Amino acid sequence: MGILEIHNLSKDYSGTVVLNDFSLDVVELTLCCLLGPNGAGKTTTMDMITGRQKPSSGRILLNDNDITGLDEHEIARRGIGRKFQVPAVFKDLTVRQNLEVAYSRQTSPFKNMFRFRDPGMERKLDEVATQVGLTQRLAIEAGTLSHGETQWLEIGMVLMQDPQILLMDEPAAGMTEQEIDKTSRMFNELKKTKTLVVVEHDMAFVREIADVVTVMHMGAHLATGSIDQIEANARVREVYLGSEEH
Amino acid sequence: MFKSNPYHNKTAQWVVYVLFFGALAFVPVLSDDAFMMNQFATYGVFGMLALSISLCWGFGGILNLGQGIAFGLGAYGMAMTMQMQSQDPETSPMPPFMLNNSVEQLPLMWEPFWHTGWGIFIALAVPTLFCVIFGTIMFRARVSGPFFAIMSLAMLSAWYTIILDSQPFTNGVNGISPPAPLSIGGFEIDPYSGFIYWMVLFLLAAMTLIIKLITTSKFGLIVQAVRADSERVRFLGYSVSYYETVIYAVSGFIAAIAGCCWVVAVQYVSPAQLDVSFSISMVIWAGIGGRMSLLGSIIGAFMIQGGQSYLGDEFLATWLLILGGFFIFVVRFLPKGLAGLLESGLGLLVAKPAAERESAPGPVAGAKVQG
Numbered sequence: 001m002g003i004l005e006i007h008n009l010s011k012d013y014s015g016t017v018v019l020n021d022f023s024l025d026v027v028e029l030t031l032c033c034l035l036g037p038n039g040a041g042k043t044t045t046m047d048m049i050t051g052r053q054k055p056s057s058g059r060i061l062l063n064d065n066d067i068t069g070l071d072e073h074e075i076a077r078r079g080i081g082r083k084f085q086v087p088a089v090f091k092d093l094t095v096r097q098n099l100e101v102a103y104s105r106q107t108s109p110f111k112n113m114f115r116f117r118d119p120g121m122e123r124k125l126d127e128v129a130t131q132v133g134l135t136q137r138l139a140i141e142a143g144t145l146s147h148g149e150t151q152w153l154e155i156g157m158v159l160m161q162d163p164q165i166l167l168m169d170e171p172a173a174g175m176t177e178q179e180i181d182k183t184s185r186m187f188n189e190l191k192k193t194k195t196l197v198v199v200e201h202d203m204a205f206v207r208e209i210a211d212v213v214t215v216m217h218m219g220a221h222l223a224t225g226s227i228d229q230i231e232a233n234a235r236v237r238e239v240y241l242g243s244e245e246h
Numbered sequence: 247m248f249k250s251n252p253y254h255n256k257t258a259q260w261v262v263y264v265l266f267f268g269a270l271a272f273v274p275v276l277s278d279d280a281f282m283m284n285q286f287a288t289y290g291v292f293g294m295l296a297l298s299i300s301l302c303w304g305f306g307g308i309l310n311l312g313q314g315i316a317f318g319l320g321a322y323g324m325a326m327t328m329q330m331q332s333q334d335p336e337t338s339p340m341p342p343f344m345l346n347n348s349v350e351q352l353p354l355m356w357e358p359f360w361h362t363g364w365g366i367f368i369a370l371a372v373p374t375l376f377c378v379i380f381g382t383i384m385f386r387a388r389v390s391g392p393f394f395a396i397m398s399l400a401m402l403s404a405w406y407t408i409i410l411d412s413q414p415f416t417n418g419v420n421g422i423s424p425p426a427p428l429s430i431g432g433f434e435i436d437p438y439s440g441f442i443y444w445m446v447l448f449l450l451a452a453m454t455l456i457i458k459l460i461t462t463s464k465f466g467l468i469v470q471a472v473r474a475d476s477e478r479v480r481f482l483g484y485s486v487s488y489y490e491t492v493i494y495a496v497s498g499f500i501a502a503i504a505g506c507c508w509v510v511a512v513q514y515v516s517p518a519q520l521d522v523s524f525s526i527s528m529v530i531w532a533g534i535g536g537r538m539s540l541l542g543s544i545i546g547a548f549m550i551q552g553g554q555s556y557l558g559d560e561f562l563a564t565w566l567l568i569l570g571g572f573f574i575f576v577v578r579f580l581p582k583g584l585a586g587l588l589e590s591g592l593g594l595l596v597a598k599p600a601a602e603r604e605s606a607p608g609p610v611a612g613a614k615v616q617g
């Protein structure tokens with residue numbers, strides 16, 4: 001029984017089928033990599049899990065509770081955090097403010113009106129800033145960060161939320177070798193306490209972090225297994241031929 | 247030379263706010279012209295409206311062209327309260343205009359206004375409740391930007407028509423002019439006195455400082471994030487529509503207070519207070535003064551309304567043209583209004599470290615949520 005279960009998810013946009021009877025079980029405290037060629041439906045799957053899109057059919061269970069069709073903020077409050085494929089940070093705010101906003105234990109506007117200093121948040125912020133290596137960059141505007149740093153900032157924001165499950169859409173895209181190394185160490189540390197679903201195209205990175213790999217193709221489930229099993233899988237090879245990335 | 251722009255210095259901002267209102271408090275000491283006190287009190291009311299627009303539009307990013315609804319409803323509530331103070335259950339239970347409209351009995355919706363406390367409560371609660379309901383419907387459906395502006399404008403026109411057409415209850419186009427000033431617990435608020443000026447100024451200052459404080463709280467930070475990218479904020483666990491509704495309703499509450507003060511000062515209300523052009527003027531005050539700055543917006547209202555009364559007599563015909571032209575100029579060249587001009591002016595005084603001057607900011611990463 002997974003902590004996050006996706007049952008027979010389908011989605012079509014006025015006739016174009018994007019997800020087709022896709023199912024996935026994510027086991028607690030593991031890191032599951034979601035692979036697939038461009039347009040396979042990985043991001044769409046995350047949109048469904050986080051409530052950004054409503055599925056045409058199928059169910060999504062979190063800790064055995066049905067979360068299908070809930071609003072984005074309700075799903076986030078239940079413990080699912082998400083990093084977007086195109087890093088989405090608040091460019092005009094400082095790095096520190098980005099992390100502060102993401103600390104969302106208290107979501108009521110009225111209670112937040114009287115919140116000026118929050119020692120619990122300060123402690124968490126120090127911890128997360130160290131984890132993602134941005135302690136020296138807290139005072140600058142997020143828009144001036146390098147691409148890799150922006151990725152880390154958004155990962156940091158997800159960590160500030162302290163979710164049970166972290167969905168990471170291409171977290172290492174645009175990173176240098178060293179940055180990727182650092183990120184994979186970070187993820188291996190994280191999965192001791194969190195459950196992660198990571199979409200990634202970089203196979204070396206996937207090899208470093210994945211406990212289990214699921215491959216999607218044209219909106220459907222293609223294969224699940226260890227990275228070695230997947231790389232040996234004939235159907236996966238066939239799908240990736242000619243569309244291999246990086 | 248400064249290390250960073252003093253415009254953004256929190257302490258400096260508080261000092262300026264306190265000095266500004268402190269200085270204004272001395273005006274009645276310098277002049278005892280009762281007519282002027284009354285006129286300045288109405289400017290204070292315009293200041294409150296500009297404050298409410300600055301909160302909603304500048305700070306919250308919600309362009310509201312229908313602020314006249316909350317203002318007008320608040321004003322009608324206060325006018326009804328004051329009118330009923332002049333009525334007597336035994337001898338004259340009904341306002342004279344109703345008799346002229348051959349209404350037989352005091353309409354039910356007028357009954358609570360016998361009691362001054364209830365009357366004022368309703369004058370503030372009804373507009374706020376309206377904003378909560380209308381805001382919830384709009385923001386839940388994710389209506390935003392120009393679409394919300396249009397909806398608020400349409401709503402305003404609807405209210406205007408309802409009030410205009412309910413002649414027996416509202417006296418239609420003639421409006422309500424209570425015969426006596428408001429009296430609270432035996433104390434009569436003389437609309438031509440230093441007291442009314444101080445009362446309005448006190449309320450304006452108190453509300454401005456409270457809103458200023460709130461903008462520096464965690465709530466303020468979340469709203470800033472909503473303004474930058476509301477889509478992203480949802481995934482952090484905040485209900486964007488809830489935050490938007492709260493801002494819209496608080497802003498409406500301030501406008502309702504302004505409406506009450508308006509009637510206390512001028513002893514008059516009519517559908518003109520819900521006229522589209524008046525609500526648009528409020529936006530123009532904030533736009534010219536600087537909608538991102540509470541104080542800038544308030545000063546914008548003072549300047550434009552002051553200009554209108556003092557210059558307007560000479561330029562009466564051309565005043566609207568001058569105003570319109572000025573507004574276009576500001577929108578085009580000073581998107582943050584006169585407060586923004588001050589901001590960039592003070593920015594020139596900042597000593598930049600050599601290194602920073604050389605290198606431009608790094609590649610701008612991050613974009614709106616796309617996938």
Ligand SMILES: Nc1ncnc2c1ncn2[C@@H]1O[C@H](COP(=O)(O)OP(=O)(O)OP(=O)(O)O)[C@@H](O)[C@H]1O
Pocket residue numbers: 013016018036037038039040041042043044045085617
């Ligand atoms: N709103 C939409 N309307 C129509 N088609 C859409 C919409 N959103 C996504 N799609 C289509 O759904 C398919 C799956 O897209 P998705 O973004 O999930 O792929 P992906 O696996 O994340 O790909 P990539 O590796 O390029 O990020 C694509 O073919 C895309 O064009």
Ligand SMILES: [Mg+2]
Pocket residue numbers: 042043044085169617
């Ligand atoms: Mg994608």
